[in-house]
Amino acid sequence: MSDEPLAHLDTHVEELLAAVEALNSLEELIASEPSLVGKRSVLSSLQKSLGSLSPEERRDAGARLQEARRRVDEALRVRRVALEQAARDAELAADYLDLGDVVAGGVEVPLGVGHPGIVALTQYALEEVFVGMGFRVEDGPEVESDWYNFEALNIPPAHPARGMWDTFYLELGEPESVVLRTHTSPTQIHLMERAVAENSLPLHAVMPGRCYRRDTPDARHLASFHQIEGIVVDRGITFADLAGTIDTFTRAYFGPDIDSRLRPGYFPFTEPSAEFEITCTLCRGEGCRTCSQTGWIELGGCGMIDPAVFDAVGIDAGEWSGFAFGFGIDRCAQMRHEIADMRALIENDVRFLRQFS
Ligand code: PHE
Numbered sequence: 001m002s003d004e005p006l007a008h009l010d011t012h013v014e015e016l017l018a019a020v021e022a023l024n025s026l027e028e029l030i031a032s033e034p035s036l037v038g039k040r041s042v043l044s045s046l047q048k049s050l051g052s053l054s055p056e057e058r059r060d061a062g063a064r065l066q067e068a069r070r071r072v073d074e075a076l077r078v079r080r081v082a083l084e085q086a087a088r089d090a091e092l093a094a095d096y097l098d099l100g101d102v103v104a105g106g107v108e109v110p111l112g113v114g115h116p117g118i119v120a121l122t123q124y125a126l127e128e129v130f131v132g133m134g135f136r137v138e139d140g141p142e143v144e145s146d147w148y149n150f151e152a153l154n155i156p157p158a159h160p161a162r163g164m165w166d167t168f169y170l171e172l173g174e175p176e177s178v179v180l181r182t183h184t185s186p187t188q189i190h191l192m193e194r195a196v197a198e199n200s201l202p203l204h205a206v207m208p209g210r211c212y213r214r215d216t217p218d219a220r221h222l223a224s225f226h227q228i229e230g231i232v233v234d235r236g237i238t239f240a241d242l243a244g245t246i247d248t249f250t251r252a253y254f255g256p257d258i259d260s261r262l263r264p265g266y267f268p269f270t271e272p273s274a275e276f277e278i279t280c281t282l283c284r285g286e287g288c289r290t291c292s293q294t295g296w297i298e299l300g301g302c303g304m305i306d307p308a309v310f311d312a313v314g315i316d317a318g319e320w321s322g323f324a325f326g327f328g329i330d331r332c333a334q335m336r337h338e339i340a341d342m343r344a345l346i347e348n349d350v351r352f353l354r355q356f357s
Contacts, residue, residue: 005049006061012042013068020075026083029076036072043069110354121356122333123208126228129252130206133245135230138205140187142212143170146177148186152312153269161268166214180212184229184326185269191231192313201320202234208329219290219341226329227300233315233322239272239304242323246302250278254336257284261296269324270303276327281335290340297335300327 016036023029035041046065050058127137146157155161165182187207195203208228215221232241243262250260258279265275277298280291287293302325307317334342337356344352 005046005052006064009046009064009068012046013071016042016072017075020072020079023079023083026080026087029080029083033076037069037076043072122329122336123226123228125336126253126329126332127206127208129249130228130230132252133248134204136205138187138191138207139209140181140184140190140207142181142210144179144181144186146173146179148189149179149181149183152189152309153185154306154308154312155268159268161266164267168212168214181209182213183211184209184227185324187229188231188269188324189309189313192233192310192315195233196314201315202232203322204232204234206230217343217346219343220331220334222330222342222346224346225331227326228329229324229326231305231322231324233305233320235320237304237321237323239323242274242302242304242325245323246276246325253332254278254281259285262302265301265303267301267303269306269309270301271306273301273303276300276302276325278335282338282340290334297331299331299335300325302326 019032019036023032037043043065050061050065053061131137149167150159150162151157167182168180169177170180171178184207187209191203191205191207195201206228207230208226210224211227212224213221215223217223230245232245246262247260250258258281260276260278262274262276265273267273275298277296279285280288280295280297282288282290283295285295287295291297302323305322305324310317310320330342330345333339333345339345
């Protein structure tokens, strides 16, 4: 009997390993450690029982017991590492900050978008159409001398046509006043002067930009608005080129079911001159308040460049001919996006602006 103190060692070891495996938390492990491998454990009491064995038997039994203890210790070590890892994972999971939740429960930060009426969206879309048709994009100053805004455009001082533009004067000067440009046409003059100086005719360019008129804003007019000017100076240019350009542009920008038409008009810097109208997109030509029941909306003016303008910039009207046009970018935005009242473009009502995001 006394030589068999380790008769059930394997069973004890199996039980101990199963108990280690069943430990579910670090706390449980720490609490169970004394009973598994401590002084009151089975292995320790078996150790004590070896005293009754002969020295040789004791050596063998001691080695077996030591191996048993090593297996249980190792199982405990592995279990401890696993439980520590699990505890760390749980801690991290509890700490995890889901930014999605934060945003969902927090303040929404809306992304800005380009403004539909001013330069941004509409201007870029218009530029794209004209660049596709072979025009360059240029710009010019918003503050002009009287000469660029009027005189070079064949509008001498005191000419009755000056009444066509209610002008903001920055300085009433002699001989020259300084004005906020009332249209983008003065940029035509700058470009033609430059082309002459650089000897770089022909010229095909569009010039978008802000203009100013001393107007009372209404459903179709703003005191500060945007135009896009176009100019072509080349050999053999005719009115048919102008009409074709306007029509190609209208269909490309507004779509195939919107028509353009040219009505006889008057501008001192073009001859002949025309007013450029398109089908009212709000009523599709039926007639509505926005188009004053006509079914048509005036976008701008155009015509063949007057020889007096060529004279002013030093272009030989015998060799070169050309056309120019200018129309409202804001008006285009109004028609394209079917905005009944143009003042909505400058009122900064975010509910209005959000529709374009
Ligand atoms: N500048 C003119 C306007 O604003 C429009 C226009 C441009 C007319 C070019 C003819 C040629 O009223």
